[in-house]
Amino acid sequence: MTQSATDSRPRLLATGAIERDNFGDLLYAVLLKDRLPEWALSFGAPIAPAVSPLDDAVGNWRTLLDTEDFEAAWVVGGEVGATPPEYAYLTTYGTDARRQLAHSSLEESRLTLAKAMGGQVLDPPYIPRPSAVPRNAGVALVLNSVGLSGIAREAGWRQPRLIAAVREADIVSVRDRASSAFLDEQGIAHRLAPDFAHTVAKDRPRPRNASGPVLVHLSEHALSEQDIESWAAALVAALPDADVPLRMFTAGLAPGHDTEASAEAVAAAIRRLAPARDVTVSPARGIWDRVDEISASRLWIGASLHGRVIASAYGVPRVSLAKPKVDAYAADWDAEQPFGVTVDTLAGAVAQALGTDAAPRDDLAKQALENFTAVAAELAAAVEADRSAAVRTRLAACRREADDASLVAQRATAEIRSAAEQVDRQRALADAAAQRTDAVRAELDEIRGSRRWQLFESVDRAKTRLRLP
Secondary structure, X not given: OOOOOXXXXXXXXXXXXXXXXXXXXXXXXXXXXXXXXXXXXXXXXXXXXOOOOOOOOEEEHHHHHHHOOOOEEEEOOEOOOOOOHHHHHHHHHOHHHHHHHHOOOHHHHHHHHHHHOOOOOOOOOXXXXXXXXXXXXXXXXXXXXXXOHHHHHOOOOHHHHHHHHHHOOOEEEEOOHHHHHHHHHHOOOOEEOOOHHHHHHHHOOOOOOOOOOEEEEOOHHHHHHOOHHHHHHHHHHHOOOOOOOEEEXXXXXXXXXXXXXXXXXXXXXXXXXXXXXXXXXXXXXXXXHHHHHHHOOOEEEEOOHHHHHHHHHOOOOEEEEOOHHHHHHHHHHOOOOOOOEOOOOHHHHHHHHHOOOOOOOHHHHHHHHHHHHHHHHHHHHHHHOOOXXXXXXXXXXXXXXXHHHHHHHHHHHHHXXXXXXXXXHHHHHHHHHHHHXXXXXXXXXXXXXXXXXXXXXXXXXXXXXXXXX
16 A cells, blocks of 8 residues: 555545445546546555455555555545445445344444454544544545435434534535535535546447447345336336347445346346347446446446446436435436336336437536546645644534534433433323322222122122012
């Protein structure tokens, strides 16, 4: 990870969800490296993978900031705002390991996470906090092409922590309007622009291939919403022409994403329904192989956000399956092509996509590139400026976090006190009811012991023996 002695370029630590095989996050990283040749890049993630999914090594970002000097850090993109450290652990080690973590005590789970993350729990896992790293406390920090709206839905003490992490950034650029609205509410300056990956066709042009296969991406989430047979039937019904080949696509094989087994199972289900159909599983696994596969397709159907983004960059008709993140992004930037699609609406969506003009979205690519250029220029200026002001800003963010967390604790204490008072009131009501019950029971016992009651019982027994009405 140490910079070559002959490389005089300033150093930049690129961070993100780049410890695992997930198409969009890895694409961000390689695009960033290509577009910042004037910087010497190192790559970091919350968990250093045993085998890097990039051509470059990927280390633990906290360890890198603790042990090496950087002029800048750049979060490459993605839905990084509210992602918990447990999710980073899941996508690295798999569901069995995550299940064991969930069944551990709080202390044991924190120790497990800390061990995986280089000695301490990194939360947020994908946004470095320079204030916590004395060696690089003044490093210029960029959050580019990120989604942060999930922070608004966080409750309790974690929300102030996440907001403080965003406040430590010198430059923030978000890709969706919900994130922009949230930052406006928090008074955090930022940019709003289309996803950075829209720029891919600028440097990697490809001709339109209207006779290519239909590319189908069914994530594990989509397959949990509807079974394989239902999706297979919907695909066959939506694309009845047997001469149109279908190709199943995986956008990432990290745990919790896609699996080759599921792709094969969907293909097999389609063959059972339409034996003559040409249906295969895409062999594309590398970043550029996946880009080329999408660009060469006649139609994209899938749940991947970056599948849609790349399809739009190359003018491929596209149908996005229902997924909140994808739905929100499509509504903001690419609403002309179908999104929010389910098994029941797939046929209509396919007809709509194939029946409309799907020219390359050069407008989105232009906006994304202009935004990136501006962010890079701002970063260069920030590096040259006096960084002591940035350090003071970050310390202020820490103090505000402490104040906000204190307010959260006060509210929680008040809620607990209110709940305790309500319990006390309910207990008092229950005690009063018990006292009334005891009084009634005592009164009944007194009545049963009276001579009048005994006479009544004697008469009642006599009537029963004589069977009198």
